[in-house]
Amino acid sequence: MTAHTAQNGGMTRCEHDSSPPFAGCWFLTGPTASGKTAVGLELAQRLEAEIISVDSMALYRGLDIGTAKPTAAEQARVRHHLLDVCDPHEESSVAQYLELATRAVEEIRQRGQRVLFVGGSPLYLKALLLGLFDGPPADWELRQELQDWAATTGPDALHARVAVVDPQAAARLHPRDTRRLVRALEVYELTGRPISHWQTQFDDSPGPLAGQAFALSWPRAQLYARIEQRVDAMFAAGLVAETERVLSAGRPLSRTARQAVGYREVLAHLEQGTSLDETIALVKTKTRQFAKRQLTWFRSLKMLRNMPLTADQSPAEIARAIHQAGAATEAAS
Numbered sequence: 001m002t003a004h005t006a007q008n009g010g011m012t013r014c015e016h017d018s019s020p021p022f023a024g025c026w027f028l029t030g031p032t033a034s035g036k037t038a039v040g041l042e043l044a045q046r047l048e049a050e051i052i053s054v055d056s057m058a059l060y061r062g063l064d065i066g067t068a069k070p071t072a073a074e075q076a077r078v079r080h081h082l083l084d085v086c087d088p089h090e091e092s093s094v095a096q097y098l099e100l101a102t103r104a105v106e107e108i109r110q111r112g113q114r115v116l117f118v119g120g121s122p123l124y125l126k127a128l129l130l131g132l133f134d135g136p137p138a139d140w141e142l143r144q145e146l147q148d149w150a151a152t153t154g155p156d157a158l159h160a161r162v163a164v165v166d167p168q169a170a171a172r173l174h175p176r177d178t179r180r181l182v183r184a185l186e187v188y189e190l191t192g193r194p195i196s197h198w199q200t201q202f203d204d205s206p207g208p209l210a211g212q213a214f215a216l217s218w219p220r221a222q223l224y225a226r227i228e229q230r231v232d233a234m235f236a237a238g239l240v241a242e243t244e245r246v247l248s249a250g251r252p253l254s255r256t257a258r259q260a261v262g263y264r265e266v267l268a269h270l271e272q273g274t275s276l277d278e279t280i281a282l283v284k285t286k287t288r289q290f291a292k293r294q295l296t297w298f299r300s301l302k303m304l305r306n307m308p309l310t311a312d313q314s315p316a317e318i319a320r321a322i323h324q325a326g327a328a329t330e331a332a333s
Contacts, residue, residue: 022101022128024115025116025128025212026212027117027125027129028040028216029119031120031216031218031295032261032287033229034216034223035315035318036120036216037070038315040116041077042319042320043322046319046320048113049114049115050113050116051078051116051117052104052117052118053070053118053119054128055067055121056092056097056121057121057263058082058119059092060088061084061086061087061088062087062088062245063242063246064242066242066243066262066263068234082097082104088254088257089249089251089257090254091138091255092256093137094123094124098127101128122293122297122298126300136186143182143186147178147182150181155175155181158181158185159173165184165185165188166184166194166195177293179259212326212330213304214305214322214325214326215307216309227284227291234262235276235280240266240269243263243270246263261283261286261290265279265283266279305325
């Protein structure tokens with residue numbers, strides 16, 4: 001993608017592949033449909049903070065409904081950053097995101113405001129908290145070859161191939177997690193070293209952000225009910241029409257943008273004729289699966305503090321509890 005400054009609405013390429021943790025910032029995460037936006041607004045106002053999005057798909061202009069992007073009114077209430085910074089035909093990466101996040105933090109602090117990261121993209125959150133491992137950028141031609149091979153041989157063969165070159169990664173990755181299995185092979189083919197080697201620096205991180213990093217936690221049944229409601233609301237709000245508008249721009253969606261849950265299934269509906277009812281049901285299933293993967297990632301981030309929620313708590317009450325807990329930790333440090 002073309003390199004521009006954030007002010008010009010594009011993305012800039014990072015000169016290196018690692019970034020130190022964003023010490024002193026606050027973090028609010030949780031699985032999809034857990035209420036991060038509403039709680040984040042309340043918490044930001046308590047902190048006198050500006051919000052930086054931690055959503056890999058909210059970076060894209062025009063992908064609003066499917067990403068549950070904060071509305072214009074919500075963005076007017078609290079200043080937001082790293083929304084709508086690239087076009088859907090452009091690729092994006094964690095390294096690019098970290099560079100833009102670093103700039104945003106500097107700008108916010110120059111205004112005398114605090115920084116609150118809000119969002120649930122697991123890899124982006126992990127990179128913010130622990131840094132980005134020094135692995136190679138995507139090689140799309142090699143990745144496509146590996147994806148084609150996986151489609152022909154099946155996920156079990158893909159997992160077995162990873163187990164040969166990187167047993168540690170194979171033990172950690174689900175046999176059906178094709179995307180990350182392909183990435184593990186890609187890193188090995190490009191560097192001659194397993195991806196688990198590159199990721200060992202995560203284990204050595206001192207984790208200085210403990211206390212100000214919080215994860216919203218719902219009982220599983222309630223979370224799934226919220227997901228069902230979220231998906232129904234997205235389709236009622238015009239997710240299909242929004243996807244058609246993005247396609248009408250005349251440029252194909254980037255590989256990154258096509259992976260967004262919701263849009264990927266709507267694209268199949270538009271391009272392959274999958275029925276709308278089947279599409280809605282599939283989006284619900286894929287969203288539940290994504291939420292499960294998010295929860296697995298969050299459990300691996302030891303500095304995250306779980307905030308168990310109940311249906312009778314308002315966003316303001318949740319934000320107050322988070323603020324009190326984080327402020328107590330700050331005062332003790």
